[in-house]
Amino acid sequence: MKKVWLGVLLLALFTFMGGCSQSSGGSEKEDGKKVVKVAISDEVNPPFLYADEKNNPIGYDMDYMKEVEKKLPEYTFEYIWGEEESNLVGVDTGKYDFAINWFFKNPEREEKFLYPEHEFGYSLTSLVTKKDRNDIKTLDDMVGKKFPPMSPSGGLRTILNAYNEQHPDRPLTIESMDAPSNAENLKLVAKGKADAMFINVTTFNEIQKELNLDLKVAGIISKEPIWTVYNKDNEELANKIDEVTVELREDGTLSKLAEKWFGVDFFQDLKYINEEGFKFEK
Incomplete structure (x- = not known):
């Protein structure tokens, strides 16, 4: 029994020491x-x-x-x-x-x-449009215009929801879809079936390397920490x-x-x- 209790005490000691080490990083x-x-x-x-x-x-x-x-x-x-x-x-x-x-x-x-x-x-959020468009640079410019469908949750949607809360008389129109494809949404913009897409610059750049669509970053909307x-x-x-x-x-x-x-x-x-x-x- 003494050996058993000694083992228990040693195990408790090692556990305590491990916890102390972990707490300091x-x-x-x-x-x-x-x-x-x-x-x-x-x-x-x-x-x-x-x-x-x-x-x-x-x-x-x-x-x-x-x-x-x-x-x-x-x-x-x-x-x-x-x-x-x-x-x-x-x-x-x-x-x-x-x-x-x-x-x-x-x-x-x-x-x-x-x-x-x-x-x-920071992550930079942006509006992406066709290269020949110069009428969209800010979220104000998207009032009355069409976005591709967006996920109902997530950081980008939160930014647009906040805009609508601040502009109840001139809200953005946002269509929801579970797990939309960024690549397919960018294709919708390139085909003129949507006016602009709200997307992180880095995400757009990586997809654009593969697809080489007739698109551009029209303006940076926010800096997200x-x-x-x-x-x-x-x-x-x-x-x-x-x-x-x-x-x-x-x-x-x-x-x-x-x-x-x-x-x-x-x-x-x-x-x-x-x-x-x-x-x-x-």
Whole structure:
């Protein structure tokens, strides 16, 4: 019985020590550095995050993390590919310390995860039209015009719903469809069966590479913050990375990375981003 109780006590001790290590962000290595397990999504979204020919993660997100690593030498960051929803479950359960990709905030996620105070980048939403149209640049221009069908949920629909709440006398007409195809919707615009599509610039660019439709980005509508999401026990780690994010923004590093990967500094305001001559081609 003494051996049994000794085993129980040792198990409890190891469990407690493991919990302490997890709460501060990672486990100890022999060199004294803490290992931080970072979940990255195999549902890639260039140029935020994708893989090179050797399956190494590259993109804006990874360049940002390289700069974070330089500022936090007390940590060793390990990156693990995985399906996005599984990654989020892993962060929630403590399998991973945090996840990075193209995450937005919503009430459900904020209940489960710890968000830092500052975003590390932006997703640009846009209106895409036929190349020969110059009458559509803003959401105001879409009043009385036709969008392709949209999912009834999701971040893009939320933006349009908010517009309608702010303009009850001049609402946008939005047709709903479960799981619509971005590619098919863009084809509707190219054929003139819809006036414009509301879509993220990066999503449009990737589809356009394949389809080469007679379309253009007519105007940038909004900048949507993107975030890392942490296990709620990793407040210390989240705060340290958040401090680094502020430093990287203030010293211009993140602006340079935005220029490198997107062709424009998306930390500037929308007037700058929409200035004449910017072609949205990168």
